[in-house]
Amino acid sequence: MRILVTGVAGFIGSTTAELLVARGDDVIGLDNLSTGDISNVPRGVTLVKADIGDAVTIRTLGPFDACIHFAGLIASGESMEVPELYFENNVGQTMTLLNTLLSSGLNHFVFSSSAAVYGDVTSSPILEASPMSPTSPYGASKAMVEDYVAWLVRQGKFRAANLRYFNAAGATRAHPERHAVETHLIPLALDAAAAGTPMSLFGTDYPTPDGTCIRDYVHVLDLARAHVAAVDTLANRESLTVNLGTGVGYSNREVLRAVESVTGHDLEVRELGRRPGDPATLVASVAAAKEILGWTPQHSSLEEIVRSAWESRQ
Numbered sequence: 001m002r003i004l005v006t007g008v009a010g011f012i013g014s015t016t017a018e019l020l021v022a023r024g025d026d027v028i029g030l031d032n033l034s035t036g037d038i039s040n041v042p043r044g045v046t047l048v049k050a051d052i053g054d055a056v057t058i059r060t061l062g063p064f065d066a067c068i069h070f071a072g073l074i075a076s077g078e079s080m081e082v083p084e085l086y087f088e089n090n091v092g093q094t095m096t097l098l099n100t101l102l103s104s105g106l107n108h109f110v111f112s113s114s115a116a117v118y119g120d121v122t123s124s125p126i127l128e129a130s131p132m133s134p135t136s137p138y139g140a141s142k143a144m145v146e147d148y149v150a151w152l153v154r155q156g157k158f159r160a161a162n163l164r165y166f167n168a169a170g171a172t173r174a175h176p177e178r179h180a181v182e183t184h185l186i187p188l189a190l191d192a193a194a195a196g197t198p199m200s201l202f203g204t205d206y207p208t209p210d211g212t213c214i215r216d217y218v219h220v221l222d223l224a225r226a227h228v229a230a231v232d233t234l235a236n237r238e239s240l241t242v243n244l245g246t247g248v249g250y251s252n253r254e255v256l257r258a259v260e261s262v263t264g265h266d267l268e269v270r271e272l273g274r275r276p277g278d279p280a281t282l283v284a285s286v287a288a289a290k291e292i293l294g295w296t297p298q299h300s301s302l303e304e305i306v307r308s309a310w311e312s313r314q
């Protein structure tokens with residue numbers, strides 16, 4: 001298949017592109033390299049350096065059998081500060097990308113959505129049928145694209161998959177997790193463990209057993225496998241929306257303990273107030289991904305996630 005992968009120099013995009021190249025797909029990678037790292041782009045990918053909103057360039061690249069759209073801004077905390085940037089990048093530019101691809105020919109679209117579309121959900125684990133009620137502009141930007149994509153599917157423009165990631169983590173040796181500005185719990189805790197610097201813990205008064213937020217961590221390699229399965233599943237299905245997680249949640253304190261155990265370093269934890277926009281608990285129901293994609297996580301124990309992330313830095 002001829003597949004466009006946006007955000008190909010990023011953490012999940014590069015890992016997925018590697019699996020696609022390995023199975024013989026023709027992968028064209030799009031990345032503006034604003035946050036992605038060129039050294040992540042796997043051999044065999046044709047890299048085009050451009051924005052997803054660059055209609056002129058993208059029009060010359062098609063037609064494609066499929067597009068897997070990873071590119072976007074990803075920090076829910078930051079999106080509370082600069083919502084306009086999140087809506088412009090994640091919604092405005094994605095609409096330009098989609099409209100341009102439609103005009104040059106596209107059959108299947110796989111979208112990097114997020115558990116952030118749910119917001120504060122009282123039931124756990126979270127089913128895909130739960131209403132979208134995001135608590136951050138980041139989550140809202142993902143929900144808006146899902147709505148737009150649903151209209152295009154209903155009008156018969158293409159087939160589409162929304163993959164709602166829970167907390168992407170872990171790493172492979174070829175693709176360590178590197179963000180230009182790091183905001184995620186596990187990489188920051190590994191940085192703190194390695195450097196012997198203090199670690200901030202945001203919020204200890206949540207309605208959870210130990211007072212800290214609970215998240216469902218899924219290994220980047222498992223996420224990559226799910227994208228490949230989604231591209232293939234769209235051959236037999238008009239649309240799908242599935243959670244990608246493990247169904248098991250860990251509190252922030254449990255994650256910090258796992259980091260201490262894997263690295264052999266004690267963390268100096270500074271307990272701070274809540275970070276705005278953080279839901280208390282996000283744990284996936286994973287039955288739909290198994291049934292629809294035939295996908296179950298294989299590398300996503302907390303131990304393997306933390307260990308693989310730690311080893312990828314050594």
Ligand code: UFG
Nearest residue numbers: 074114115116166167183184185188200201202213275282
């Ligand atoms: N946290 C800390 N200290 C830090 C960083 C994070 O205590 O230095 C806490 C956060 O407040 C939160 C938890 O660790 O309670 C996880 O935070 P992350 O920033 O690692 O991840 P989020 O859950 O905020 O968001 C991630 C992705 C989103 C995605 C979401 C889905 O960044 O894109 O998972 O579950 F939508």
